[in-house]
Amino acid sequence: MKQGGSDAAKQAAGESAAEAVEDGMVVGLGTGSTAAHAIRAIGRAVDAGLDVVGVPTSFQSRQLARDCGIPLADLDDVSVDLAIDGADEVADGDLIKGGGAAHAREKIVDANADRFLVVADPTKEAERLSVPVPVEILPMARSTVATAVEDVGGNPVLRRAERKDGPVVTDNGNLVLDCDFGSIDDPATLASDLAALPGVVEHGLFVDTADEIHLGTADGVTVRTLSK
Numbered sequence: 001m002k003q004g005g006s007d008a009a010k011q012a013a014g015e016s017a018a019e020a021v022e023d024g025m026v027v028g029l030g031t032g033s034t035a036a037h038a039i040r041a042i043g044r045a046v047d048a049g050l051d052v053v054g055v056p057t058s059f060q061s062r063q064l065a066r067d068c069g070i071p072l073a074d075l076d077d078v079s080v081d082l083a084i085d086g087a088d089e090v091a092d093g094d095l096i097k098g099g100g101a102a103h104a105r106e107k108i109v110d111a112n113a114d115r116f117l118v119v120a121d122p123t124k125e126a127e128r129l130s131v132p133v134p135v136e137i138l139p140m141a142r143s144t145v146a147t148a149v150e151d152v153g154g155n156p157v158l159r160r161a162e163r164k165d166g167p168v169v170t171d172n173g174n175l176v177l178d179c180d181f182g183s184i185d186d187p188a189t190l191a192s193d194l195a196a197l198p199g200v201v202e203h204g205l206f207v208d209t210a211d212e213i214h215l216g217t218a219d220g221v222t223v224r225t226l227s228k
């Protein structure tokens, strides 16, 4: 995953997207270090009297939102006006997500929002998507999905935890295969190929889902509006 962006750039992007949050909104709260800046900015606005409800996309974003004093709701009970989330790579409006293994819940919340704002720093921009695609899988399907990923041209690697022996286990109790397809020339076809594999819970290709990209730098933010 690309982790090179400066914190100032991430902060600029996160705070720019948080400015789109209006009184009365239900806001999808993304996962990762860039989305965390948006959550903190929303928390400061709540402190100052903004009336919003957040729908977290992970244990991590739930915890941060609680610490920031943002009231929370379950997706079952609300409809999301605006989602703000990070990305591991952005190319032509399509995304690869899941560096934090949260892409299954992120996709549900982001895809169900009226508007989805992506927050990123310039290290995430690419001509074509090419970082490995995280694929969340049921544990019993590890080897069958790995073989099927190879059959569609990928090289799957089980994601291992950094601070414990064994694999990363997602918030949903599943495993993650990081699947390298090289430079992806048809993200939509790959997305449907991966979605069709038995045992795949969700993959990290987000094709044509974003409405705006807020690209932060240390000197300011560029906002790109996408036509879907």
Ligand SMILES: O=C(CO)[C@H](O)[C@H](O)COP(=O)(O)O
Pocket (backbone or CB within 6 Å): 002, 003, 030, 031, 032, 033, 034, 035, 085, 086, 087, 088, 096, 097, 098, 099, 100, 101, 102, 103, 106
């Ligand atoms: O998809 C994600 C988590 O599953 C994150 O949004 C993505 O990894 C970007 O994280 P960061 O802003 O820390 O670079």
